[in-house]
Amino acid sequence: MVQTAPLPVSSSASTVRPSAPASKPPPAVPVDDLPAFDIQGFSLWYGSRQALYDVSIRIPARQVTAIIGPSGCGKSTCLRALNRMHELTPGTRIVGSLRLFGDDLYASGIDPAYVRRRVGMVFQKSNPFPTMSIEENVLVGLRLNGVRDRAFLQERLEESLRMSALWDEVKDVLNRPGTSLSGGQQQRLCIARALAVQPEVLLMDEPCSALDPIATAKIEELIQLLRERFTVVIVTHNMQQAARCSDRTAFFYMGKLIEYAATREIFTNPANPQTEAYVSGRFG
Amino acid sequence: MNAAAINCLPSPGLALRRRWASRGMTMLMGACAVVVMAPLFLVIYFLLREGASALDWNFFTQLPKPTGEVGGGMANAIVGTLELLGMAALIGVPIGVMGGVYLSEYGSDRVNNWIRFAADVLNGVPSIVWGMVVYALLVIPFKTFSAYAGGVALGLMMVPLVMRTTEEVLILVPQSYREAGLALGIARWKIITVIVVKTALKGIVTGVLVALARVAGETAPLLFTALGNSFWNRNLGQPIAALPLQIFSYSISPYDDWHRQAWAGALVLMLLILGLNIFVRVLSRGKSAAS
Ligand SMILES: Nc1ncnc2c1ncn2[C@@H]1O[C@H](COP(=O)(O)OP(=O)(O)OP(=O)(O)O)[C@@H](O)[C@H]1O
Ligand SMILES: [Mg+2]
Numbered sequence: 001m002v003q004t005a006p007l008p009v010s011s012s013a014s015t016v017r018p019s020a021p022a023s024k025p026p027p028a029v030p031v032d033d034l035p036a037f038d039i040q041g042f043s044l045w046y047g048s049r050q051a052l053y054d055v056s057i058r059i060p061a062r063q064v065t066a067i068i069g070p071s072g073c074g075k076s077t078c079l080r081a082l083n084r085m086h087e088l089t090p091g092t093r094i095v096g097s098l099r100l101f102g103d104d105l106y107a108s109g110i111d112p113a114y115v116r117r118r119v120g121m122v123f124q125k126s127n128p129f130p131t132m133s134i135e136e137n138v139l140v141g142l143r144l145n146g147v148r149d150r151a152f153l154q155e156r157l158e159e160s161l162r163m164s165a166l167w168d169e170v171k172d173v174l175n176r177p178g179t180s181l182s183g184g185q186q187q188r189l190c191i192a193r194a195l196a197v198q199p200e201v202l203l204m205d206e207p208c209s210a211l212d213p214i215a216t217a218k219i220e221e222l223i224q225l226l227r228e229r230f231t232v233v234i235v236t237h238n239m240q241q242a243a244r245c246s247d248r249t250a251f252f253y254m255g256k257l258i259e260y261a262a263t264r265e266i267f268t269n270p271a272n273p274q275t276e277a278y279v280s281g282r283f284g
Numbered sequence: 285m286n287a288a289a290i291n292c293l294p295s296p297g298l299a300l301r302r303r304w305a306s307r308g309m310t311m312l313m314g315a316c317a318v319v320v321m322a323p324l325f326l327v328i329y330f331l332l333r334e335g336a337s338a339l340d341w342n343f344f345t346q347l348p349k350p351t352g353e354v355g356g357g358m359a360n361a362i363v364g365t366l367e368l369l370g371m372a373a374l375i376g377v378p379i380g381v382m383g384g385v386y387l388s389e390y391g392s393d394r395v396n397n398w399i400r401f402a403a404d405v406l407n408g409v410p411s412i413v414w415g416m417v418v419y420a421l422l423v424i425p426f427k428t429f430s431a432y433a434g435g436v437a438l439g440l441m442m443v444p445l446v447m448r449t450t451e452e453v454l455i456l457v458p459q460s461y462r463e464a465g466l467a468l469g470i471a472r473w474k475i476i477t478v479i480v481v482k483t484a485l486k487g488i489v490t491g492v493l494v495a496l497a498r499v500a501g502e503t504a505p506l507l508f509t510a511l512g513n514s515f516w517n518r519n520l521g522q523p524i525a526a527l528p529l530q531i532f533s534y535s536i537s538p539y540d541d542w543h544r545q546a547w548a549g550a551l552v553l554m555l556l557i558l559g560l561n562i563f564v565r566v567l568s569r570g571k572s573a574a575s
Contacts, residue, residue: 085467117469127460131482141468144478190464197468 034101036061036201036231037082042096044074044081046089051077055096055257057250064223064232066246066263068239070278074255075235079203082233083119084112101200117145120199124206126186128178128193134170137178137189141197156196163229164192165222184215188222195230202226204234208241220245239279243267251275331554335547343548348514348530354541358549360516361530364431365553367517368510368526369496371435376442376499377492381481383443384450384488389476400451403444412504414441419508431517431524434510438499445498449491453484490564497560501553503528527553 037059044052051074059065067075080086081094084105098105105115128137136143138160139153147153157174161167166188170181178189187207194202204223208216223245226232236242242249242263249266251258251274259266259275270276294302342357349356383403387396418437423429457480465475481488499505506512511523512533527549534546 083467085463088463088466113466113469113471115469116467121467123460123464123467125460127458127464129461129464129479129483131479131485140465140479141470144465144468144470144474193464193468 033061035059036101037233038097038099038102040097042081042098043094044077044086045093046077047091051255052081053255057257057260059231059233060248061101061231062227062229063247064227064234064245066242066249067233067235067252068237068242068249068278069252069258071237073252075252076205077255078252079121079205079233079235082201082203083116083121085116085121087112117141117197118199119201119203120194120197122187122190122194122202122204122207125210126183126190128181128186128189130177130179132178133175134178134181134189135174138192138196141193145197156198160192160196163195163222163225164188165218165225166192182215184211184218187211187215187219191219191222195226199230201231201233204232206235206237209237216241239267251278253278327554331547331551334544335549335551338541338544338548339551343545343552347516350514351537352539356545358525358527358530358545358552360513361525361527361549362552364510364513364517364525365500365527365556367431367520367524368434368438368506369500371431371520372438372442372499373492373496375436375439376446376495379439380443380446380492380495381450381488383447384454385476385481387447387451388454389480400448403447406444407448410504411441411502412507415505415508418505423509426521428521429509429511429523431510431520431522434506434524434526435520437505437509438502441499441502441505442492442495445495446491449494450484450488453487453491454480456487457483486567490567493560493564493567497557497564500557500560501528503532507532527556 035058037057039055039057039059042052042055043050055078067078069075077086081098086092086094094106100115100118104110105119128134129140132140135157138157142153142156158167158171161170166185169185170176170189173180178186181189187210191202191207208219211219220241223232223234227247234242234246246263248260249263250260251266251270251272253274259270259272261271265271266275267279270279342355343359344357344362345359346355346357347360348358383399387399391399414437418433418440422433422436426433461479461483462475465479466472506526506529510526510529512529513523513525515525517524531546531549531553534542534549537543
């Protein structure tokens, strides 16, 4: 509400957008720490069509991992496999193992709902529930999972909205419909809704592709705050965005993980010629 | 301006002809619209002309007088119709809504196609057939006509109507809401009841009202089930009066006063159905304004 003029945004954006990823502190890769995701030999089929080929990747905790690659290369598929959302598509099949902090997410007897409470997700198009107020939208995940404690709900409401940098803008209008907010605010509301259930990981599938540059800058700024507490995996078509806000970048091509390394490496000194060709814009 | 551009413009005479042709067609279509509207106005006109005079306080508060006597009313039939609609809704709404939810949220394509086909066939079953089926199903075994049997007949007629409209409005709820709910780790049935059905609630209510308006005037299914009654119904296991039945029996009677009351009953029934339809319009206006 304060930021009507572009000036404060461009100044704040400059903190989000280092001119080169090199200006970031070198990401200390805690190889010995338990990775958030440990994926080994993971393949996925839609019916008879294979979409992921033998992907192995260890995504470190409390870092931002960007997934990039040309359209149709399996970015969304990979992301949705991380919280088993792909199971909503009939006829999918997987092989391989996928562990979250050591727990096998695909072990028999594991409820997908349990997986999704630990691994939250934000979608490309903001989708606050139209019948619910801002407050109800944030708390719906807790309420429908049986949380009744008012003090706790209130605390989660404020904390989630603060973490998604929305509190100051909506604290006086919590009873207004969630759909009454602007597109960027709605997307941050969806982030707050995902954070309210206290997940360990937040997945984002092109969360800014429907937003204008100012709203995009806000979300990117927010991602920087989130990485202090969460593991974030973000799919993006925008390579500048990947460079700006991720610690590590995974490059997918035709369903295969081509390269996964520190973002700076990927953009300045990629090991694989295909990665090089993609990040330098020679195909994609 | 060059010559080609000028040639593209119609000559003044042609333009005039086109304007007249356009006017003529507009008037013709207007006339067609009038032809469509006319029966509605005719119905209302005749009902008002013939029935309004018999619509007095007694009509709404008194029981029918014994055969041949002048006066009395249709209080029992009005209440009876409302009771029958209530029972029909108790049967038709839960089964229809749950069936619609199943079609839209659960069933596999193949099963759904069969259910849809069955529902469409049922929608086309003549209403008298429903009466006969319920007669065989409830009246013969219990050896009595009853309000229950009438309610069941109307309720069964409502099921496919409610089911199909529920399915249609649920399918319109964007998939992204279901995904958002599932991504929060919410159980599927809670998402469906609290988020999906609630989002489509207006449409579902609209479908229910349309179905109620549709069965409110049905006579044939009640002939063999509710039967009709000149007195108050104190026991739903006994025959009950209903407006369509009363209209039917009064209009085939030889008495002028009963004819007038039949018109009045038809007027009341028509107003009930009109009221339901207006309510539907108001509801769906609210919906389009909200989205
Ligand atoms: N529901 C589905 N059924 C069948 N095939 C699918 C389905 N969803 C995706 N695919 C296929 O899987 C492959 C990967 O799709 P995916 O959506 O993961 O690509 P993406 O990298 O996210 O692309 P984009 O950048 O366009 O979003 C594509 O070839 C696509 O055709
Ligand atoms: Mg995608």
